Amino acid sequence: MNGAPVFENTYDVAVVGAGPAGLAAGATAAKAGLTTIVLDENPAPGGQIYRAITTTPVRREEILGEDYWDGQKLIQEFQSSGAQLVSGATVWSISRALEINVSQGGKTHLINARWIILATGAQERPFPIPGWTLPGVMTAGGAQTLLKASGLVPSGRVILAGTGPLLWLLAAQILRAGGDITAILDTTPLENYVRALRQLPGFLLSPYFAKGLRLLTEVRRKTRVIKGVTKLEAQGKDKLAEVLFATGSQPATRMAADLLLLHQGVVPNVNLAMSIGIDHRWDELQLCWVPVLDQYGNSSVPGIAIAGDGAGISGALAAAERGRLAAYAAVKALKPEALSHLPAEQILLQALAKAQAGRAFLDTLYQPPKHFRIPEKNETLVCRCEEVTAGQIREMVALGCEGPNQLKSFLRCGMGPCQGRLCGLTATEMIAAERNVSPQQVGYYRLRPPIKPIQLAEIAAMPQSETAVKAVVRG
Protein backbone atom coordinates (compact mmCIF):
# COMPACT_ATOMS: atom_id res chain seq x y z
CA MET A 1 0.00 0.00 0.00
CA ASN A 2 2.06 2.92 -1.23
CA GLY A 3 0.87 6.45 -1.89
CA ALA A 4 -1.80 8.34 -0.01
CA PRO A 5 -5.08 6.45 0.12
CA VAL A 6 -8.24 8.21 -1.05
CA PHE A 7 -10.96 8.35 1.58
CA GLU A 8 -14.59 8.85 0.61
CA ASN A 9 -16.71 10.91 3.00
CA THR A 10 -19.25 8.15 3.46
CA TYR A 11 -19.22 4.37 3.35
CA ASP A 12 -22.01 1.88 3.84
CA VAL A 13 -19.78 -0.22 6.08
CA ALA A 14 -16.57 0.68 7.87
CA VAL A 15 -14.59 -2.12 9.50
CA VAL A 16 -11.86 -1.44 12.06
CA GLY A 17 -9.14 -4.08 12.02
CA ALA A 18 -7.83 -6.31 9.22
CA GLY A 19 -7.39 -9.59 11.07
CA PRO A 20 -9.53 -12.64 10.30
CA ALA A 21 -12.79 -11.04 11.51
CA GLY A 22 -12.23 -7.73 9.74
CA LEU A 23 -11.12 -9.31 6.46
CA ALA A 24 -14.09 -11.70 6.42
CA ALA A 25 -16.53 -8.95 7.37
CA GLY A 26 -15.15 -6.54 4.76
CA ALA A 27 -15.23 -9.17 2.01
CA THR A 28 -18.79 -10.25 2.86
CA ALA A 29 -20.17 -6.71 2.95
CA ALA A 30 -18.43 -5.72 -0.29
CA LYS A 31 -19.59 -8.86 -2.09
CA ALA A 32 -23.17 -7.88 -1.27
CA GLY A 33 -22.55 -4.56 -3.02
CA LEU A 34 -22.07 -2.33 0.01
CA THR A 35 -19.31 0.29 -0.21
CA THR A 36 -16.84 -0.99 2.36
CA ILE A 37 -13.63 0.32 3.91
CA VAL A 38 -11.36 -1.60 6.27
CA LEU A 39 -9.07 0.52 8.46
CA ASP A 40 -6.05 -1.11 10.10
CA GLU A 41 -3.21 0.45 12.06
CA ASN A 42 -0.56 -2.11 11.16
CA PRO A 43 1.73 -1.82 8.13
CA ALA A 44 0.01 -4.80 6.42
CA PRO A 45 -3.19 -6.83 6.76
CA GLY A 46 -3.59 -10.08 8.71
CA GLY A 47 -4.08 -8.95 12.30
CA GLN A 48 -1.95 -10.75 14.86
CA ILE A 49 -2.65 -14.35 13.87
CA TYR A 50 -1.94 -13.76 10.16
CA ARG A 51 0.52 -10.93 10.76
CA ALA A 52 2.58 -10.05 7.69
CA ILE A 53 0.87 -12.82 5.69
CA THR A 54 1.45 -10.79 2.49
CA THR A 55 4.98 -9.64 3.35
CA THR A 56 6.61 -12.20 5.68
CA PRO A 57 10.25 -13.07 4.93
CA VAL A 58 9.71 -16.57 6.41
CA ARG A 59 9.82 -18.85 3.36
CA ARG A 60 9.78 -22.37 4.83
CA GLU A 61 6.07 -23.00 5.34
CA GLU A 62 6.54 -25.53 8.13
CA ILE A 63 8.03 -22.89 10.45
CA LEU A 64 4.82 -20.92 10.95
CA GLY A 65 2.58 -23.91 10.20
CA GLU A 66 -0.48 -24.48 8.02
CA ASP A 67 -2.87 -22.57 10.29
CA TYR A 68 -0.87 -19.43 9.55
CA TRP A 69 -0.82 -19.89 5.78
CA ASP A 70 -4.60 -20.47 5.87
CA GLY A 71 -4.75 -16.69 6.16
CA GLN A 72 -3.88 -16.42 2.46
CA LYS A 73 -7.37 -17.67 1.56
CA LEU A 74 -8.93 -14.84 3.55
CA ILE A 75 -6.65 -12.31 1.87
CA GLN A 76 -7.58 -13.62 -1.57
CA GLU A 77 -11.30 -13.57 -0.69
CA PHE A 78 -10.87 -10.00 0.50
CA GLN A 79 -8.87 -8.82 -2.50
CA SER A 80 -11.48 -10.10 -4.94
CA SER A 81 -14.38 -8.55 -3.00
CA GLY A 82 -13.96 -4.90 -3.92
CA ALA A 83 -13.56 -3.72 -0.33
CA GLN A 84 -11.00 -0.96 0.27
CA LEU A 85 -8.17 -1.60 2.74
CA VAL A 86 -6.19 1.23 4.31
CA SER A 87 -3.16 0.12 6.33
CA GLY A 88 -1.26 2.35 8.75
CA ALA A 89 -4.63 3.87 9.64
CA THR A 90 -5.28 4.46 13.34
CA VAL A 91 -8.90 4.97 14.34
CA TRP A 92 -8.81 7.24 17.37
CA SER A 93 -12.46 7.94 17.93
CA ILE A 94 -15.90 6.77 16.89
CA SER A 95 -19.08 8.58 17.88
CA ARG A 96 -22.54 7.15 18.50
CA ALA A 97 -23.53 8.97 15.31
CA LEU A 98 -21.12 6.60 13.49
CA GLU A 99 -18.51 9.26 12.69
CA ILE A 100 -15.00 7.87 12.55
CA ASN A 101 -11.80 9.84 13.11
CA VAL A 102 -8.91 8.03 11.52
CA SER A 103 -5.29 9.16 11.42
CA GLN A 104 -3.26 8.12 8.41
CA GLY A 105 0.04 9.52 7.18
CA GLY A 106 -0.03 12.27 9.82
CA LYS A 107 -3.49 13.52 8.81
CA THR A 108 -6.89 12.87 10.34
CA HIS A 109 -9.85 12.08 8.12
CA LEU A 110 -13.48 12.14 9.20
CA ILE A 111 -15.47 9.28 7.73
CA ASN A 112 -19.18 8.68 8.08
CA ALA A 113 -20.45 5.14 7.99
CA ARG A 114 -23.95 3.71 7.89
CA TRP A 115 -22.72 0.63 9.75
CA ILE A 116 -19.54 -0.06 11.72
CA ILE A 117 -17.98 -3.41 12.51
CA LEU A 118 -15.26 -3.35 15.16
CA ALA A 119 -12.73 -6.13 14.64
CA THR A 120 -9.99 -4.87 16.90
CA GLY A 121 -9.15 -8.34 18.19
CA ALA A 122 -7.28 -9.33 21.27
CA GLN A 123 -4.20 -8.44 23.23
CA GLU A 124 -2.19 -10.54 25.63
CA ARG A 125 -3.34 -10.54 29.23
CA PRO A 126 -1.11 -8.52 31.56
CA PHE A 127 1.45 -10.75 33.33
CA PRO A 128 2.56 -8.57 36.26
CA ILE A 129 5.48 -10.44 37.82
CA PRO A 130 8.42 -8.77 39.54
CA GLY A 131 10.78 -7.51 36.83
CA TRP A 132 8.33 -7.69 33.91
CA THR A 133 9.40 -4.22 32.76
CA LEU A 134 13.09 -5.16 32.31
CA PRO A 135 14.50 -5.07 28.79
CA GLY A 136 14.80 -8.71 27.75
CA VAL A 137 11.31 -9.51 29.00
CA MET A 138 8.61 -9.39 26.39
CA THR A 139 5.39 -11.13 25.47
CA ALA A 140 5.31 -14.39 23.53
CA GLY A 141 3.14 -12.60 21.00
CA GLY A 142 5.80 -9.93 20.64
CA ALA A 143 8.41 -12.53 19.77
CA GLN A 144 5.99 -14.16 17.35
CA THR A 145 5.46 -10.81 15.63
CA LEU A 146 9.23 -10.42 15.22
CA LEU A 147 9.40 -13.88 13.66
CA LYS A 148 6.46 -13.43 11.30
CA ALA A 149 7.15 -9.87 10.19
CA SER A 150 10.94 -9.68 10.35
CA GLY A 151 12.29 -13.24 10.35
CA LEU A 152 13.89 -12.64 13.76
CA VAL A 153 14.24 -15.79 15.88
CA PRO A 154 14.92 -15.83 19.64
CA SER A 155 18.46 -16.95 20.30
CA GLY A 156 20.74 -17.40 23.28
CA ARG A 157 19.34 -18.27 26.69
CA VAL A 158 15.62 -18.07 25.99
CA ILE A 159 12.94 -18.94 28.54
CA LEU A 160 9.23 -19.16 27.75
CA ALA A 161 6.92 -18.87 30.74
CA GLY A 162 3.19 -18.96 31.29
CA THR A 163 0.18 -20.81 30.02
CA GLY A 164 -2.07 -21.05 26.98
CA PRO A 165 -2.03 -22.38 23.41
CA LEU A 166 0.04 -19.50 22.01
CA LEU A 167 2.96 -20.36 24.28
CA TRP A 168 3.19 -23.85 22.80
CA LEU A 169 2.65 -22.67 19.25
CA LEU A 170 5.43 -20.11 19.62
CA ALA A 171 7.75 -22.73 21.15
CA ALA A 172 7.18 -25.02 18.16
CA GLN A 173 7.75 -22.17 15.71
CA ILE A 174 11.00 -21.10 17.41
CA LEU A 175 12.32 -24.67 17.40
CA ARG A 176 11.35 -25.28 13.75
CA ALA A 177 13.09 -22.02 12.80
CA GLY A 178 16.29 -23.22 14.49
CA GLY A 179 16.00 -20.83 17.44
CA ASP A 180 16.92 -21.60 21.02
CA ILE A 181 14.77 -22.44 24.03
CA THR A 182 16.47 -23.19 27.34
CA ALA A 183 13.26 -24.10 29.13
CA ILE A 184 9.51 -23.66 29.18
CA LEU A 185 8.14 -22.76 32.61
CA ASP A 186 4.53 -23.94 32.53
CA THR A 187 2.38 -22.00 35.00
CA THR A 188 -0.84 -23.90 34.20
CA PRO A 189 -2.23 -24.79 37.66
CA LEU A 190 -2.24 -28.57 38.07
CA GLU A 191 -5.83 -28.45 39.36
CA ASN A 192 -6.92 -26.99 36.01
CA TYR A 193 -6.32 -30.40 34.40
CA VAL A 194 -8.93 -31.93 36.70
CA ARG A 195 -11.39 -29.08 36.19
CA ALA A 196 -10.98 -29.20 32.41
CA LEU A 197 -11.71 -32.95 32.25
CA ARG A 198 -15.45 -32.24 32.37
CA GLN A 199 -15.12 -30.18 29.19
CA LEU A 200 -13.05 -32.79 27.38
CA PRO A 201 -15.91 -34.49 25.45
CA GLY A 202 -16.73 -31.15 23.75
CA PHE A 203 -13.08 -30.52 22.95
CA LEU A 204 -12.69 -33.92 21.27
CA LEU A 205 -14.92 -32.52 18.50
CA SER A 206 -12.81 -29.39 18.09
CA PRO A 207 -10.45 -28.96 15.14
CA TYR A 208 -7.89 -27.82 17.71
CA PHE A 209 -7.81 -31.16 19.58
CA ALA A 210 -5.57 -33.22 17.30
CA LYS A 211 -3.46 -30.19 16.37
CA GLY A 212 -2.96 -29.26 20.01
CA LEU A 213 -1.83 -32.75 20.96
CA ARG A 214 0.66 -32.88 18.09
CA LEU A 215 2.04 -29.50 19.06
CA LEU A 216 2.55 -30.44 22.73
CA THR A 217 4.27 -33.68 21.75
CA GLU A 218 6.54 -31.90 19.27
CA VAL A 219 7.65 -29.29 21.80
CA ARG A 220 8.09 -31.68 24.74
CA ARG A 221 10.30 -33.93 22.63
CA LYS A 222 12.69 -31.10 21.81
CA THR A 223 12.93 -28.97 24.90
CA ARG A 224 12.82 -28.97 28.67
CA VAL A 225 9.38 -28.31 30.15
CA ILE A 226 8.94 -27.59 33.85
CA LYS A 227 5.33 -28.01 34.91
CA GLY A 228 3.44 -26.58 37.86
CA VAL A 229 5.45 -23.36 38.18
CA THR A 230 3.94 -21.28 41.01
CA LYS A 231 6.52 -18.53 41.44
CA LEU A 232 8.17 -16.47 38.71
CA GLU A 233 10.41 -13.41 38.75
CA ALA A 234 12.61 -11.62 36.23
CA GLN A 235 15.79 -10.19 37.71
CA GLY A 236 18.58 -7.99 36.44
CA LYS A 237 19.90 -4.46 36.76
CA ASP A 238 19.59 -2.72 33.40
CA LYS A 239 18.30 -5.77 31.59
CA LEU A 240 17.22 -9.34 32.25
CA ALA A 241 19.95 -11.51 33.75
CA GLU A 242 18.13 -14.29 35.57
CA VAL A 243 14.73 -15.89 35.89
CA LEU A 244 13.80 -17.10 39.34
CA PHE A 245 11.08 -19.74 39.60
CA ALA A 246 9.67 -22.38 41.90
CA THR A 247 7.23 -25.27 41.62
CA GLY A 248 4.85 -26.04 44.46
CA SER A 249 6.57 -25.66 47.82
CA GLN A 250 10.05 -26.40 46.42
CA PRO A 251 12.82 -23.85 47.00
CA ALA A 252 13.29 -21.34 44.17
CA THR A 253 15.67 -22.04 41.28
CA ARG A 254 17.64 -19.46 39.28
CA MET A 255 18.26 -19.70 35.57
CA ALA A 256 20.47 -17.30 33.60
CA ALA A 257 18.52 -15.77 30.73
CA ASP A 258 18.84 -13.29 27.85
CA LEU A 259 15.18 -13.34 26.90
CA LEU A 260 12.04 -14.17 28.87
CA LEU A 261 8.85 -14.53 26.84
CA LEU A 262 5.70 -14.26 28.92
CA HIS A 263 2.19 -15.32 28.05
CA GLN A 264 -0.97 -16.10 29.97
CA GLY A 265 -3.70 -15.98 27.40
CA VAL A 266 -5.36 -13.28 25.38
CA VAL A 267 -8.24 -10.95 26.22
CA PRO A 268 -10.44 -8.66 24.11
CA ASN A 269 -8.91 -5.33 23.19
CA VAL A 270 -11.72 -3.20 24.62
CA ASN A 271 -10.40 0.36 24.34
CA LEU A 272 -12.21 1.44 21.18
CA ALA A 273 -15.52 -0.28 22.03
CA MET A 274 -15.57 1.07 25.58
CA SER A 275 -14.68 4.60 24.45
CA ILE A 276 -17.85 4.56 22.30
CA GLY A 277 -19.87 3.59 25.37
CA ILE A 278 -20.68 0.03 24.31
CA ASP A 279 -21.92 -2.11 27.24
CA HIS A 280 -19.51 -4.74 28.54
CA ARG A 281 -19.79 -7.44 31.18
CA TRP A 282 -17.22 -9.37 33.21
CA ASP A 283 -16.73 -12.94 31.99
CA GLU A 284 -16.06 -15.26 34.93
CA LEU A 285 -14.50 -18.01 32.83
CA GLN A 286 -12.28 -15.94 30.53
CA LEU A 287 -11.62 -13.44 33.35
CA CYS A 288 -11.94 -10.32 31.23
CA TRP A 289 -14.43 -7.77 29.89
CA VAL A 290 -16.50 -8.84 26.92
CA PRO A 291 -19.01 -6.67 25.04
CA VAL A 292 -22.72 -7.44 25.40
CA LEU A 293 -23.78 -8.59 21.93
CA ASP A 294 -26.66 -10.33 20.15
CA GLN A 295 -26.11 -13.46 18.06
CA TYR A 296 -24.96 -11.39 15.05
CA GLY A 297 -22.50 -9.36 17.08
CA ASN A 298 -24.62 -6.19 17.29
CA SER A 299 -23.66 -4.10 20.31
CA SER A 300 -25.69 -1.86 22.63
CA VAL A 301 -24.99 1.07 20.28
CA PRO A 302 -27.24 0.90 17.19
CA GLY A 303 -25.29 0.39 13.96
CA ILE A 304 -22.11 -0.84 15.66
CA ALA A 305 -21.27 -4.54 15.75
CA ILE A 306 -18.23 -6.33 17.14
CA ALA A 307 -16.67 -9.40 15.52
CA GLY A 308 -13.64 -11.56 16.22
CA ASP A 309 -11.76 -11.96 19.47
CA GLY A 310 -12.82 -8.46 20.51
CA ALA A 311 -16.26 -10.02 21.00
CA GLY A 312 -14.84 -12.62 23.42
CA ILE A 313 -11.91 -14.97 22.81
CA SER A 314 -12.73 -17.76 20.36
CA GLY A 315 -9.75 -18.07 18.02
CA ALA A 316 -9.09 -17.27 14.37
CA LEU A 317 -11.59 -19.65 12.73
CA ALA A 318 -14.47 -18.38 14.86
CA ALA A 319 -13.28 -14.80 14.30
CA ALA A 320 -13.74 -15.10 10.55
CA GLU A 321 -17.20 -16.64 11.02
CA ARG A 322 -18.21 -13.85 13.38
CA GLY A 323 -16.99 -11.35 10.79
CA ARG A 324 -19.22 -12.92 8.14
CA LEU A 325 -22.18 -12.95 10.51
CA ALA A 326 -21.74 -9.31 11.51
CA ALA A 327 -21.54 -8.33 7.83
CA TYR A 328 -24.63 -10.43 7.12
CA ALA A 329 -26.51 -8.37 9.71
CA ALA A 330 -25.23 -5.17 8.09
CA VAL A 331 -26.49 -6.30 4.68
CA LYS A 332 -29.82 -7.30 6.22
CA ALA A 333 -30.19 -3.79 7.65
CA LEU A 334 -28.86 -1.74 4.74
CA LYS A 335 -29.57 -3.74 1.59
CA PRO A 336 -31.80 -6.73 2.32
CA GLU A 337 -32.31 -7.45 -1.38
CA ALA A 338 -28.62 -8.43 -1.58
CA LEU A 339 -28.92 -11.17 1.04
CA SER A 340 -29.40 -13.68 -1.77
CA HIS A 341 -25.69 -13.21 -2.64
CA LEU A 342 -24.69 -14.47 0.81
CA PRO A 343 -24.88 -17.87 2.51
CA ALA A 344 -28.07 -18.39 4.53
CA GLU A 345 -28.09 -17.17 8.13
CA GLN A 346 -28.50 -20.72 9.44
CA ILE A 347 -25.33 -21.82 7.62
CA LEU A 348 -23.34 -18.93 9.07
CA LEU A 349 -24.57 -19.66 12.60
CA GLN A 350 -23.72 -23.36 12.24
CA ALA A 351 -20.23 -22.57 10.94
CA LEU A 352 -19.66 -20.32 13.96
CA ALA A 353 -20.90 -22.97 16.40
CA LYS A 354 -18.55 -25.52 14.81
CA ALA A 355 -15.57 -23.17 15.03
CA GLN A 356 -16.32 -22.47 18.72
CA ALA A 357 -16.69 -26.14 19.73
CA GLY A 358 -14.54 -27.12 22.66
CA ARG A 359 -13.61 -23.57 23.64
CA ALA A 360 -14.72 -24.15 27.25
CA PHE A 361 -12.03 -26.82 27.60
CA LEU A 362 -9.25 -24.44 26.57
CA ASP A 363 -10.68 -21.63 28.71
CA THR A 364 -10.78 -23.90 31.77
CA LEU A 365 -7.43 -25.62 31.24
CA TYR A 366 -5.54 -22.41 30.53
CA GLN A 367 -7.27 -20.14 33.02
CA PRO A 368 -4.31 -18.32 34.61
CA PRO A 369 -4.01 -18.64 38.39
CA LYS A 370 -4.86 -15.75 40.67
CA HIS A 371 -1.30 -15.23 41.95
CA PHE A 372 -0.10 -14.45 38.42
CA ARG A 373 -3.03 -12.10 37.74
CA ILE A 374 -2.85 -10.21 41.02
CA PRO A 375 0.73 -9.60 42.20
CA GLU A 376 1.37 -10.89 45.70
CA LYS A 377 4.49 -8.80 46.26
CA ASN A 378 3.74 -5.15 46.97
CA GLU A 379 6.84 -3.95 45.05
CA THR A 380 5.60 -5.40 41.75
CA LEU A 381 4.66 -2.79 39.14
CA VAL A 382 1.05 -2.95 38.00
CA CYS A 383 0.89 0.21 35.86
CA ARG A 384 3.99 0.12 33.67
CA CYS A 385 3.51 3.63 32.24
CA GLU A 386 3.03 5.57 35.48
CA GLU A 387 5.03 3.07 37.54
CA VAL A 388 2.37 2.30 40.12
CA THR A 389 2.99 -0.71 42.36
CA ALA A 390 0.63 -3.33 43.74
CA GLY A 391 1.36 -2.01 47.23
CA GLN A 392 0.26 1.52 46.31
CA ILE A 393 -3.02 0.18 44.94
CA ARG A 394 -3.62 -1.90 48.07
CA GLU A 395 -2.97 1.15 50.20
CA MET A 396 -5.50 3.22 48.26
CA VAL A 397 -8.15 0.52 48.50
CA ALA A 398 -7.55 0.40 52.26
CA LEU A 399 -8.15 4.16 52.33
CA GLY A 400 -11.52 3.66 50.66
CA CYS A 401 -10.78 3.79 46.93
CA GLU A 402 -13.61 1.79 45.37
CA GLY A 403 -12.73 1.46 41.73
CA PRO A 404 -10.19 1.97 38.92
CA ASN A 405 -11.34 5.53 38.15
CA GLN A 406 -10.49 6.71 41.64
CA LEU A 407 -7.08 5.06 41.27
CA LYS A 408 -6.48 7.46 38.41
CA SER A 409 -7.04 10.48 40.67
CA PHE A 410 -4.92 9.14 43.50
CA LEU A 411 -2.07 7.43 41.68
CA ARG A 412 -2.33 8.25 37.94
CA CYS A 413 -2.69 4.48 37.54
CA GLY A 414 -3.89 3.78 33.99
CA MET A 415 -3.27 7.34 32.81
CA GLY A 416 -0.09 6.82 30.83
CA PRO A 417 0.16 6.37 27.07
CA CYS A 418 -1.14 2.76 27.05
CA GLN A 419 -4.41 4.03 28.55
CA GLY A 420 -4.85 1.08 30.88
CA ARG A 421 -4.26 -1.64 28.31
CA LEU A 422 -1.46 -3.20 30.39
CA CYS A 423 -2.85 -2.56 33.89
CA GLY A 424 -6.64 -2.35 33.62
CA LEU A 425 -7.50 -5.97 34.23
CA THR A 426 -5.01 -6.21 37.09
CA ALA A 427 -6.40 -3.04 38.70
CA THR A 428 -9.99 -4.28 38.45
CA GLU A 429 -9.24 -7.76 39.77
CA MET A 430 -7.00 -6.44 42.49
CA ILE A 431 -9.54 -3.95 43.82
CA ALA A 432 -12.25 -6.62 43.63
CA ALA A 433 -10.11 -9.06 45.62
CA GLU A 434 -9.17 -6.47 48.25
CA ARG A 435 -12.79 -5.33 48.65
CA ASN A 436 -14.13 -8.88 48.39
CA VAL A 437 -16.62 -7.96 45.67
CA SER A 438 -16.91 -9.07 42.03
CA PRO A 439 -14.96 -7.42 39.20
CA GLN A 440 -18.34 -6.60 37.63
CA GLN A 441 -19.14 -4.44 40.68
CA VAL A 442 -15.74 -2.77 40.59
CA GLY A 443 -15.93 -1.88 36.90
CA TYR A 444 -13.21 -0.60 34.59
CA TYR A 445 -11.46 2.64 33.66
CA ARG A 446 -13.75 5.12 31.90
CA LEU A 447 -12.12 5.23 28.48
CA ARG A 448 -12.35 8.27 26.27
CA PRO A 449 -11.15 9.24 22.81
CA PRO A 450 -8.58 9.78 21.48
CA ILE A 451 -7.85 6.12 22.20
CA LYS A 452 -4.41 6.50 20.64
CA PRO A 453 -2.19 9.59 21.13
CA ILE A 454 -2.27 11.99 18.23
CA GLN A 455 -0.73 15.42 17.71
CA LEU A 456 -2.81 18.45 18.62
CA ALA A 457 -1.80 19.94 15.27
CA GLU A 458 -3.58 17.07 13.59
CA ILE A 459 -6.83 17.86 15.38
CA ALA A 460 -6.39 21.58 14.70
CA ALA A 461 -5.96 20.90 10.99
CA MET A 462 -9.23 19.00 10.72
CA PRO A 463 -12.06 20.64 8.78
CA GLN A 464 -14.54 22.10 11.30
CA SER A 465 -18.27 22.45 10.93
CA GLU A 466 -19.87 25.88 11.47
CA THR A 467 -21.58 24.66 14.64
CA ALA A 468 -18.33 23.38 16.06
CA VAL A 469 -16.60 26.71 15.40
CA LYS A 470 -19.45 28.71 16.98
CA ALA A 471 -19.28 26.54 20.07
CA VAL A 472 -15.77 27.70 20.90
CA VAL A 473 -15.12 31.02 19.11
CA ARG A 474 -16.31 34.22 20.80
CA GLY A 475 -17.72 37.31 19.08
Place this chain on the structure above:
Amino acid sequence: MFRRLPETSAATVTVSIDGADVQVRAGDTVAAALLAAGVHPYRASTVSGAPRAPYCMMGVCFECLVTVDGVGNRQGCLIPVREGMRIETQHGKREAHR
Protein backbone atom coordinates in the same frame (compact mmCIF):
# COMPACT_ATOMS: atom_id res chain seq x y z
CA MET B 1 18.45 -11.97 21.85
CA PHE B 2 17.41 -12.51 18.24
CA ARG B 3 19.03 -13.75 15.09
CA ARG B 4 17.81 -13.38 11.56
CA LEU B 5 16.54 -16.38 9.56
CA PRO B 6 19.06 -16.99 6.78
CA GLU B 7 16.33 -16.83 4.11
CA THR B 8 15.44 -13.25 5.04
CA SER B 9 16.12 -10.84 2.18
CA ALA B 10 19.21 -8.69 2.49
CA ALA B 11 17.61 -5.48 1.17
CA THR B 12 18.40 -2.63 3.54
CA VAL B 13 17.67 1.03 4.05
CA THR B 14 19.78 3.55 5.92
CA VAL B 15 18.26 5.31 8.89
CA SER B 16 19.86 7.42 11.57
CA ILE B 17 19.56 6.24 15.15
CA ASP B 18 20.47 8.99 17.62
CA GLY B 19 22.54 10.63 14.91
CA ALA B 20 24.44 7.57 13.70
CA ASP B 21 23.69 6.07 10.28
CA VAL B 22 22.63 2.44 10.56
CA GLN B 23 21.67 -0.05 7.87
CA VAL B 24 18.44 -1.82 8.77
CA ARG B 25 16.33 -4.40 6.97
CA ALA B 26 13.80 -2.90 4.58
CA GLY B 27 10.37 -4.02 5.73
CA ASP B 28 11.12 -3.98 9.45
CA THR B 29 9.25 -1.69 11.80
CA VAL B 30 11.27 0.88 13.75
CA ALA B 31 10.97 -1.23 16.94
CA ALA B 32 12.08 -4.43 15.18
CA ALA B 33 14.99 -2.61 13.53
CA LEU B 34 16.22 -1.22 16.85
CA LEU B 35 15.93 -4.60 18.57
CA ALA B 36 17.77 -6.30 15.69
CA ALA B 37 20.49 -3.62 15.85
CA GLY B 38 20.85 -4.30 19.58
CA VAL B 39 20.03 -0.75 20.65
CA HIS B 40 20.19 -0.72 24.45
CA PRO B 41 18.78 0.96 26.40
CA TYR B 42 15.94 1.34 23.95
CA ARG B 43 14.12 3.85 26.15
CA ALA B 44 14.14 5.17 29.69
CA SER B 45 10.79 5.43 31.46
CA THR B 46 9.23 8.83 32.08
CA VAL B 47 8.69 8.48 35.83
CA SER B 48 11.86 6.88 37.21
CA GLY B 49 14.10 6.77 34.14
CA ALA B 50 14.27 2.97 34.32
CA PRO B 51 15.43 1.16 31.17
CA ARG B 52 12.65 -0.23 29.00
CA ALA B 53 12.36 -2.06 25.69
CA PRO B 54 9.53 -3.05 23.34
CA TYR B 55 7.22 -5.47 25.12
CA CYS B 56 4.19 -6.35 22.97
CA MET B 57 5.18 -5.40 19.39
CA MET B 58 1.50 -4.98 18.49
CA GLY B 59 0.59 -1.43 19.44
CA VAL B 60 -0.80 -1.87 22.96
CA CYS B 61 2.05 -1.42 25.48
CA PHE B 62 3.67 1.85 24.33
CA GLU B 63 7.09 0.71 25.55
CA CYS B 64 8.54 1.22 22.05
CA LEU B 65 7.92 4.98 21.94
CA VAL B 66 10.51 6.84 19.88
CA THR B 67 10.90 10.18 18.15
CA VAL B 68 10.60 9.73 14.40
CA ASP B 69 11.59 12.58 12.07
CA GLY B 70 11.16 15.04 14.90
CA VAL B 71 7.75 13.83 16.09
CA GLY B 72 7.86 12.41 19.60
CA ASN B 73 6.05 9.48 21.22
CA ARG B 74 5.54 7.48 18.04
CA GLN B 75 4.83 3.77 18.41
CA GLY B 76 7.93 2.21 16.86
CA CYS B 77 6.22 -1.16 16.40
CA LEU B 78 3.64 0.29 13.99
CA ILE B 79 5.92 2.35 11.75
CA PRO B 80 7.92 0.76 8.92
CA VAL B 81 11.48 2.07 8.46
CA ARG B 82 12.12 4.35 5.48
CA GLU B 83 15.33 5.44 3.77
CA GLY B 84 16.66 8.53 5.52
CA MET B 85 14.35 8.21 8.54
CA ARG B 86 15.61 10.03 11.62
CA ILE B 87 15.02 7.95 14.76
CA GLU B 88 15.80 9.28 18.23
CA THR B 89 15.43 7.21 21.38
CA GLN B 90 13.57 8.81 24.29
CA HIS B 91 15.05 8.94 27.76
CA GLY B 92 12.93 10.15 30.64
CA LYS B 93 10.18 12.72 30.31
CA ARG B 94 9.88 14.45 26.97
CA GLU B 95 10.44 18.19 26.90
CA ALA B 96 7.71 20.56 25.73
CA HIS B 97 9.81 22.14 22.99
CA ARG B 98 10.31 18.82 21.20
